[in-house]
């Protein structure tokens with residue numbers, strides 16, 4: 001199957017790219033991911049100074065990752081001398097991630113223009129105003145003809161406005177989204193934050209982020225004509241297809257690999273043809289759609305229970321907020337009480353309930 005996707009004239013072997021983070025922090029790591037078969041490469045965010053990273057800086061459960069990793073712990077000179085020369089000649093596009101201020105970008109874009117096929121600018125630490133972001137796009141555009149992708153942080157108040165404004169200012173695409181924060185977790189043994197950051201705060205990513213990022217991608221794709229790279233919570237091959245169907249032209253993944261292992265990149269690439277086929281596509285680019293806004297529905301559908309699959313576990317009865325389900329040796333739905341909310345169908349552990357959505 002043809003898995004390739006094209007964005008701003010760049011041909012990616014397939015739609016799965018790594019997201020900026022520790023797994024793309026030097027040449028050996030980038031080459032490892034290349035061997036895993038990713039469609040293109042993205043670097044760790046490089047800034048004018050090496051980051052002083054607090055330790056510990058990564059904490060994960062099976063549902064999320066919290067990090068306090070900042071940007072690259074290596075200075076730009078390290079990347080120039082020890083990373084990009086080793087990536088020369090690879091047959092995938094290389095997106096160089098840079099941050100953060102107008103003055104950083106003024107120094108870094110000319111320095112890396114010959115190494116990059118495209119640039120991605122992190123807007124993570126520049127606040128919620130669009131002004132510093134506009135300044136970054138304008139400064140970057142002055143120094144490069146290569147595609148410019150602006151990476152959106154999910155705390156930006158209006159993602160659609162972000163996409164519109166960066167497009168008008170000269171950017172070519174949006175990457176949505178970065179991790180969300182600040183967040184705080186208490187470790188189950190110590191009751192304290194496991195992170196070494198000031199205050200113990202971090203940024204959350206991984207599966208819990210997917211509904212947030214997917215909504216942002218979808219909204220941008222519905223309202224603005226601009227390429228979008230979807231990022232946030234990808235951990236299985238179906239997640240990739242969800243993003244493509246939400247209008248993403250490609251996707252990036254990091255936390256899935258931090259939770260389940262670095263081999264996940266290769267597994268997802270290998271599973272893509274079947275996953276696309278299951279949704280009726282014969283190429284990856286066929287799945288990329290400009291989403292149409294969905295109208296609200298008000299008609300109630302009642303749940304149907306397949307007693308062949310039902311294990312009588314009673315979870316549907318316990319969770320039903322309308323007290324409409326009773327489980328004895330069968331499942332009885334009180335049709336007058338049922339609100340058609342959908343909770344039982346979404347929570348049934350053996351998919352024995354259908355019909356509500």
Ligand SMILES: Cc1cc2nc3c(=O)[nH]c(=O)nc-3n(C[C@H](O)[C@H](O)[C@H](O)COP(=O)(O)O)c2cc1C
Pocket residue numbers: 019020021022044045057058065066067068069070071072097122124151177178179204205206207209231232233234252253254255256
């Ligand atoms: C440990 C860690 C380090 C990260 N470092 C960067 C970074 O340097 N630059 C950046 O733009 N995003 C960074 N991110 C955010 C990711 O690139 C990505 O946008 C976010 O984690 C959501 O995707 P995911 O759920 O697949 O991880 C980092 C995330 C994590 C977990």
